[in-house]
Amino acid sequence: METMLIDCVQNSLxxxxxxxxxxxxxxxxxxxxxxxNSQLLAAxxxxxxxxxxxYHILKGTQQPESRYLFAMACFQMDLLNEAETALCPASxxxxxxxxxxxxxxxxxxxxxxxxxxxxxxxxxxxxxSVDPLFWAAYEELCVLGAAEEGNAIFGxxxxxxxxxxxxxxxxxxxxxxxxxxxxxxxxxxxLSPHDPSPxxxxxxxxxxxxxxxxxxxxxxxxxxxxxxxxxxxxANMTFYSTPSPMTAQISAVAPPPIYRNMQANGPHPSLLGxxxxxxxxxxxxxxxxxxxxxDEGKLRKISGKLFDSGPRRSTRLAxxxxxxxxxxxxxxxxxxxxHSSKYPGASKLGSVASRSATFRKGQARGSxxxxxxxxxxxxxxxxxxxxTSSTSSLACDTKxxxxxxxxxxxxxxxxxxxxxxxxxxxxxxxxxxxEGYRLLCMYSCQDALDVYRRLPHKHxxxxxxxxxxxxxxxxxxxxxxxxxxxxxxxxxxxxxxEGMDVYSTVLFHLKEDMxxxxxAQELVSTDRLAPQAWCxxxxxxxxxxxxxxxxxxxxxxxxxxxxxxxxxxxxxxEYVALEDFGNGLKSYLSALRVDERHYNAWYGLxxxxxxxxxxxxxxxxxxxxxxxxxxxxxxMSYLGTALHTLKRSDEALLMIEKAISADKKNPLPLYQxxxxxxxxxxxxxxxxxxxxxxxYAPRESSVYALMGKIYKRCNMHDKAMLHFGLxxxxxxxxxxxxxxxxxxxxxxxxxxxxxxx
Amino acid sequence: xxxxxSEGDEESKIVVGNQQLVVEESLREMAKxxxxxxxxxxxxxxxxxxxxxxLESFWQSDGAQPHLVNIQFQKKVKLQLxxxxxxxxxxxxxxxxxxxxxxxxxxxxxxxxxSVELVKPTGWVYxxxxxxxxxxxxxxxxxxxxxxxSNHLNGRDTHVRQIKVYGPRPNPIPHQPFQFTSREFITYxxxx
Numbered sequence: 001m002e003t004m005l006i007d008c009v010q011n012s013l014x015x016x017x018x019x020x021x022x023x024x025x026x027x028x029x030x031x032x033x034x035x036x037n038s039q040l041l042a043a044x045x046x047x048x049x050x051x052x053x054x055y056h057i058l059k060g061t062q063q064p065e066s067r068y069l070f071a072m073a074c075f076q077m078d079l080l081n082e083a084e085t086a087l088c089p090a091s092x093x094x095x096x097x098x099x100x101x102x103x104x105x106x107x108x109x110x111x112x113x114x115x116x117x118x119x120x121x122x123x124x125x126x127x128x129s130v131d132p133l134f135w136a137a138y139e140e141l142c143v144l145g146a147a148e149e150g151n152a153i154f155g156x157x158x159x160x161x162x163x164x165x166x167x168x169x170x171x172x173x174x175x176x177x178x179x180x181x182x183x184x185x186x187x188x189x190x191l192s193p194h195d196p197s198p199x200x201x202x203x204x205x206x207x208x209x210x211x212x213x214x215x216x217x218x219x220x221x222x223x224x225x226x227x228x229x230x231x232x233x234x235a236n237m238t239f240y241s242t243p244s245p246m247t248a249q250i251s252a253v254a255p256p257p258i259y260r261n262m263q264a265n266g267p268h269p270s271l272l273g274x275x276x277x278x279x280x281x282x283x284x285x286x287x288x289x290x291x292x293x294x295d296e297g298k299l300r301k302i303s304g305k306l307f308d309s310g311p312r313r314s315t316r317l318a319x320x321x322x323x324x325x326x327x328x329x330x331x332x333x334x335x336x337x338x339h340s341s342k343y344p345g346a347s348k349l350g351s352v353a354s355r356s357a358t359f360r361k362g363q364a365r366g367s368x369x370x371x372x373x374x375x376x377x378x379x380x381x382x383x384x385x386x387x388t389s390s391t392s393s394l395a396c397d398t399k400x401x402x403x404x405x406x407x408x409x410x411x412x413x414x415x416x417x418x419x420x421x422x423x424x425x426x427x428x429x430x431x432x433x434x435e436g437y438r439l440l441c442m443y444s445c446q447d448a449l450d451v452y453r454r455l456p457h458k459h460x461x462x463x464x465x466x467x468x469x470x471x472x473x474x475x476x477x478x479x480x481x482x483x484x485x486x487x488x489x490x491x492x493x494x495x496x497x498e499g500m501d502v503y504s505t506v507l508f509h510l511k512e513d514m515x516x517x518x519x520a521q522e523l524v525s526t527d528r529l530a531p532q533a534w535c536x537x538x539x540x541x542x543x544x545x546x547x548x549x550x551x552x553x554x555x556x557x558x559x560x561x562x563x564x565x566x567x568x569x570x571x572x573x574e575y576v577a578l579e580d581f582g583n584g585l586k587s588y589l590s591a592l593r594v595d596e597r598h599y600n601a602w603y604g605l606x607x608x609x610x611x612x613x614x615x616x617x618x619x620x621x622x623x624x625x626x627x628x629x630x631x632x633x634x635x636m637s638y639l640g641t642a643l644h645t646l647k648r649s650d651e652a653l654l655m656i657e658k659a660i661s662a663d664k665k666n667p668l669p670l671y672q673x674x675x676x677x678x679x680x681x682x683x684x685x686x687x688x689x690x691x692x693x694x695x696y697a698p699r700e701s702s703v704y705a706l707m708g709k710i711y712k713r714c715n716m717h718d719k720a721m722l723h724f725g726l727x728x729x730x731x732x733x734x735x736x737x738x739x740x741x742x743x744x745x746x747x748x749x750x751x752x753x754x755x756x757x
Numbered sequence: 758x759x760x761x762x763s764e765g766d767e768e769s770k771i772v773v774g775n776q777q778l779v780v781e782e783s784l785r786e787m788a789k790x791x792x793x794x795x796x797x798x799x800x801x802x803x804x805x806x807x808x809x810x811x812l813e814s815f816w817q818s819d820g821a822q823p824h825l826v827n828i829q830f831q832k833k834v835k836l837q838l839x840x841x842x843x844x845x846x847x848x849x850x851x852x853x854x855x856x857x858x859x860x861x862x863x864x865x866x867x868x869x870x871x872s873v874e875l876v877k878p879t880g881w882v883y884x885x886x887x888x889x890x891x892x893x894x895x896x897x898x899x900x901x902x903x904x905x906x907s908n909h910l911n912g913r914d915t916h917v918r919q920i921k922v923y924g925p926r927p928n929p930i931p932h933q934p935f936q937f938t939s940r941e942f943i944t945y946x947x948x949x
Contacts, residue, residue, distance in 0.1 A: 508949060509944050509949065511943075545785075570949075579927070600948055633945075634946070634947070641932060665945075668945045697939045700937065700939040700942050701939075702935035702937055702942070705935045706935065709934070730938060731938065732936065733925065733926070733936045735835075735925045735928070735936070736936055739935070
């Protein structure tokens with residue numbers, strides 16, 4: 001009966017029928033109370049977005065899988081302390097993080113949001129080393145500013161890893177299906193160390209040691225992961241190549257005994273699954289190295305399902321942690337690494353499934369969903385074995401990438417060559433994307449653009465990439481190109497809100513109020529609970545100078561997701577426009593609490609201090625913004641202004657020169673230069689600069705006004721009069737009209753008698 | 758609320774009020790940061806009705822003339838325009854007819870800067886605070902006092918439905934002598 005119930009629950013979960021799943025699972029737990037079953041119940045709740053239920057169910061449990069799920073529930077309920085203790089209990093400092101890569105990722109996020117940047121970086125790197133296709137971890141590293149080059153992470157070893165996974169997986173599955181269960185399980189166990197995932201190796205390691213497997217394991221395990229991979233892979237591949245591979249090709253490497261075993265078992269395609277071919281297909285897609293092997297002939301069903309309910313949660317989490325939902329690299333690997341916390345449910349199910357592996361037997365679930373692959377069963381749960389449902393890991397992403405690869409492999413036993421090309425293609429793709437993303441986070445926007453252009457067309461024309469391109473243009477202050485890129489992104493994926501807040505800012509800068517209000521309306525109607533939509537709405541009001549309503553909208557965005565940095569910064573901007581500097585400061589500081597590298601917030605703080613005439617602070621903050629984004633000419637020119645107010649005019653001029661050379665079409669630094677030169681009484685230089693500006697922006701009244709002022713200082717009254725007149729013609733603001741008219745009146749009065757204009 | 762520009766009459770006699778409140782975009786409402794008080798009021802029709810954006814509610818005074826509305830700021834601000842909503846058709850003898858606007862540092866040194874006479878106004882009445890001198894486009898002051906000196910038909914108490922005070926927008930870029938007007942400049946002038 002337990003089996004039936006579990007199957008029922010799994011089935012319902014697969015079909016996204018949460019109410020049914022929860023109900024049946026409760027019956028299951030009542031009838032057969034066990035930690036595994038509680039995990040399954042918690043998984044059901046988590047998938048149904050009821051983190052609080054999962055929290056209560058799993059409170060106090062110790063098994064790694066439960067700890068992982070519990071931590072996930074805490075994280076979603078924003079109880080970061082508890083989540084942290086669950087994943088890294090203080091009493092066992094050396095305990096392993098449950099669920100490998102996914103666990104590291106989750107703990108990395110927790111550290112990030114509690115301001116422990118170094119530990120966060122460490123864990124993300126771990127996650128990546130365990131699972132090189134874990135895009136979300138790489139993204140977080142980029143955001144924290146600690147990422148290595150894309151090619152380094154998504155390089156050769158990663159490629160090999162993936163290959164191994166796929167081939168290994170196939171082999172394993174085959175072995176699993178073998179009828180000689182014992183042997184198989186043993187061999188499988190032995191084999192597992194060969195699985196490409198280091199994590200697995202670790203697991204296996206511990207497992208095997210525990211199980212005391214013995215000597216050959218020792219040898220196998222002692223080899224480094226890659227070594228094993230190679231061994232394993234070659235062995236595996238020989239095994240795997242075709243349905244009737246079982247030739248005695250035990251590559252002499254690695255644990256011969258294992259292979260021998262396998263051979264002996266003669267896994268034949270026919271043995272594959274009792275279910276027949278469907279199983280094999282599933283297996284192939286699954287690729288997850290199974291951590292634990294099913295006992296006695298349990299067939300692993302590798303779920304061919306690439307997308308399971310996990311993605312929903314992943315998108316939610318993605319929203320929380322800010323990474324894009326698009327890349328689901330993690331999924332591809334599926335290798336056992338339990339990837340991304342994005343798919344907690346999946347992984348959980350996986351483990352649960354493994355537990356219930358027993359019943360798996362005989363279940364031909366062609367489309368077994370996710371978790372299945374993972375079954376591990378006899379392993380004692382203390383190992384973080386997880387799931388992996390590789391499928392689950394697949395993030396639902398807008399990219400067809402994984403889909404493409406998986407689809408092709410789905411249903412087909414992946415051949416060795418396919419595994420190799422598939423892996424290398426995948427890795428190259430990820431390398432490009434990763435590099436592009438990293439460069440963008442470092443604000444080397446031109447380089448990022450070049451990198452993204454190397455993508456094949458079908459990937460370039462996806463929502464995520466195009467909005468990255470748009471963002472790059474935005475940072476380069478090429479608002480027209482940014483507008484173009486973003487509008488294309490919207491055409492391609494109108495449902496995706498990622499990056500739309502930046503698009504609304506672009507439209508704000510371009511003063512396109514029609515387009516902006518249309519965008520805002522569309523976004524809000526697509527998803528009322530997305531912070532990006534309300535940011536766009538707020539930008540719309542701000543453009544019309546209705547700062548109070550704009551502020552309300554931005555505050556709404558903050559409420560919806562307090563970890564969405566840009567909403568805080570925009571709130572800050574509105575407070576400043578309303579001259580409420582106290583609250584503005586607070587908003588900027590909260591933005592910086594979420595993401596220290598958000599240079600807009602540093603800039604905002606600098607502006608407040610500039611207005612409040614706290615020049616030293618202003619200079620400090622502008623400089624910080626400059627460190628983060630060293631290519632923005634606007635920041636450089638403000639830094640120059642701040643330096644000038646601190647009377648360090650030479651440094652100021654140097655900085656301004658840099659700003660001018662950084663972006664030729666930006667008139668601001670030129671104007672600032674003229675200002676500085678004027679106050680240094682270098683009138684000739686100032687006038688030259690202003691003449692240049694006159695050509696660039698002939699209808700800018702402030703240029704003429706400043707020229708008039710200079711001529712007045714030089715006592716060239718006719719010219720001054722002329723320029724003041726021109727300035728007035730160009731309709732300056734009311735204050736300026738007053739100033740200019742006053743200046744005209746006092747044209748013949750020497751400057752010392754009046755206050756500086 | 759700001760839309761196209763419109764001009765109020767500069768004469769001291771204002772005959773009609775506008776139905777629409779239309780203010781230049783370069784002006785913004787200043788009095789949110791101010792402390793408002795009145796010389797006297799009837800319970801239920803107090804100073805809050807002057808600021809609630811509701812034209813149905815009004816302030817009704819309850820004492821001797823002149824009736825005063827005091828607006829005090831925490832720092833010196835530049836003010837350009839005062840707008841009142843009064844309605845002869847609804848209020849008849851309660852409608853103010855002579856209004857004086859005074860400015861200064863506090864109650865002790867208010868000086869009259871503007872005086873207007875209304876004749877059966879219905880709607881928004883614009884009172885500009887600028888002097889004739891272009892240099893005096895704004896009044897730079899801590900406090901503004903709006904005094905109702907007399908009403909239509911010699912009424913004793915007065916009804917005022919809404920009061921708004923406008924001043925110029927500050928330069929979005931601090932430490933710039935002049936504000937930018939052209940799109941090229943504005944696009945590049947800030948980081949958002």
